[in-house]
Structures are given as structure tokens and as C-alpha cells.
Amino acid sequence: MILIVDSGATKSDWIALDEKGNQLFLTQTLGLSPEVLTREVIEDRLANNFELSKNREKVKGLYFYGAGCGTDRMKRFLKGIFSVFFPNAKADIKEDTFAAVYATTKIGEQGIVCILGTGSNCSYYDGHQLFQKVIALGYILMDDGSGNFFGRKLLRDYYFHKIPQSLALKFEKEYDLEADVIKENLYKQPNPNTYLATFARFLIENKDHPYCKGVIDKGFQQFVNNNIMQFELATKVPINFVGSIAYFLSEELTTVIERNDLIMGQIRRRPIDGLMEFHRDTI
Numbered sequence: 357m358i359l360i361v362d363s364g365a366t367k368s369d370w371i372a373l374d375e376k377g378n379q380l381f382l383t384q385t386l387g388l389s390p391e392v393l394t395r396e397v398i399e400d401r402l403a404n405n406f407e408l409s410k411n412r413e414k415v416k417g418l419y420f421y422g423a424g425c426g427t428d429r430m431k432r433f434l435k436g437i438f439s440v441f442f443p444n445a446k447a448d449i450k451e452d453t454f455a456a457v458y459a460t461t462k463i464g465e466q467g468i469v470c471i472l473g474t475g476s477n478c479s480y481y482d483g484h485q486l487f488q489k490v491i492a493l494g495y496i497l498m499d500d501g502s503g504n505f506f507g508r509k510l511l512r513d514y515y516f517h518k519i520p521q522s523l524a525l526k527f528e529k530e531y532d533l534e535a536d537v538i539k540e541n542l543y544k545q546p547n548p549n550t551y552l553a554t555f556a557r558f559l560i561e562n563k564d565h566p567y568c569k570g571v572i573d574k575g576f577q578q579f580v581n582n583n584i585m586q587f588e589l590a591t592k593v594p595i596n597f598v599g600s601i602a603y604f605l606s607e608e609l610t611t612v613i614e615r616n617d618l619i620m621g622q623i624r625r626r627p628i629d630g631l632m633e634f635h636r637d638t639i
Contacts (some may be wrong), residue, residue: 357411357417362452422449459630466482507556
């Protein structure tokens, strides 16, 4: 049995395949980002999943694509956890950008591959290798155009009284916006980036409101400026996306991409299906 995992900051999709490539089970855990979670939290999330716990000794190969796995230190951290939980498995850990590449771009084809979900990222794929010019520094300093980026923007504008009153009242009805609640989630609870991203739903649901249109447009333009345009071939190759923000705001994203003379490629909400196809071909 092999396990294929697409792990974002919010949730992780797991698919188990047998030696012939047949699907054995599909399951989910909460996100397993090593940058923001302790060993104990990750171990609990694995142990609390019935399918994973029941089959953990049967797993021979683990292909893990995860947010926060871009450095050797984070890879070693996760490998240490997986070696105990899956004692018979050889773990191959890559950052989540590789999942996006395998899900949207064929081997041998060039493209720029972007993640726009809870967080954000952008890489160039030359058909064989992946290249990044900007080292991602996480949700506090980067993640332009992501769910947590838009959530942070909404909260700031609400407290600075920059959201139109009628929309602010609607915002208040849908979320607990007490300062103590917000600070508790941001500074004392795990996954503050995921918490911020929950507010992006409001932006999506009200995307036709002029205020929301402006926030979305500026956020995507900032992502283009700071991430996509770093590559010299940006206007020559398709720009592919994975992630819920890209998926649910695909029209708005396409408008920004085309306005910048870029070529819109594929948009996938989740890369896990593409990953399954990729690994079936390599079994």
C-alpha cells in the first residue's frame, strides 16, 4: 500500500493505492503544516484518523506534499514523525508546490504554477525541474492573494472602519468579531493562518459588492506583481492555479491574469486527483 497526501494549512487529503494502482480508501485529516504545528498536534491528528491508524503498518510508501515543507529542517521534522507512525514506510516529502505541478502540468511542458488557498505560492516549472525565486516566509509576511491574506484585510478594514456600513453589519452577523475572540484565535490557538482564511468566505459570498470587488482585484494584482512577474517567461507560458481561492474566484482571477497579458492555464480546486493519476503511472 502507498499513501498519497496533499496537505494544506487547513486540511489534508489522503488516498491509499494498492500495488496495482487501485484506490483502497480516501480520507482527510486537518492540515499538517510543520511550520505552525507542534509534534504532539501532528501526532494526534494522525492517530485520531481511523483509516490511517488501522492501516499504518501496511503502508510501504508515503508521498507527502505539504504546505510548510520547503526546507530540509521541516522535511526532517515530518520524517521523524512519520517514521514512528508508519514504521514500514519510506517517506518522500515535498512542498505542496510539487502537488500543484503534477496536478496541472504534464511532464515536459513549461508553466508557472501557483497556489491560492489558505496560503499562496508561485513557482516556474521547465518541464522537469521546479524553480522558485522568492523564499516563502509564511502568512505574516507574504501569502499575497490567499485566504488568510483576504481574511486579514477584512479584519483590518472592519476595525479601521473602512468597510461600508451595510456590509460591516452583515459581516458582524456572520462572525464573532469581538476583539478578545480574534486575539485568542490569532495568538493562543493553533493554525492562526487557517483562522484568518475562514473570513475569506465572506469575501467570496459578497464578491459582487464594490468594496469586495476592489479588495479581490487588488489582492490578485499584488500576487501577480510580487510572484508571477518575478519570472522572465511570465508572459510566454501558461499560468496554472490550484486552491479554493483560485477556484471560487476564478472569474476575478482570470480578469487580472488577462489584464496583465498573461496566459491563463488550468484552475483546480484540489490537486489530489491529479496526484493519484501521476503516481498510478509510476507504480
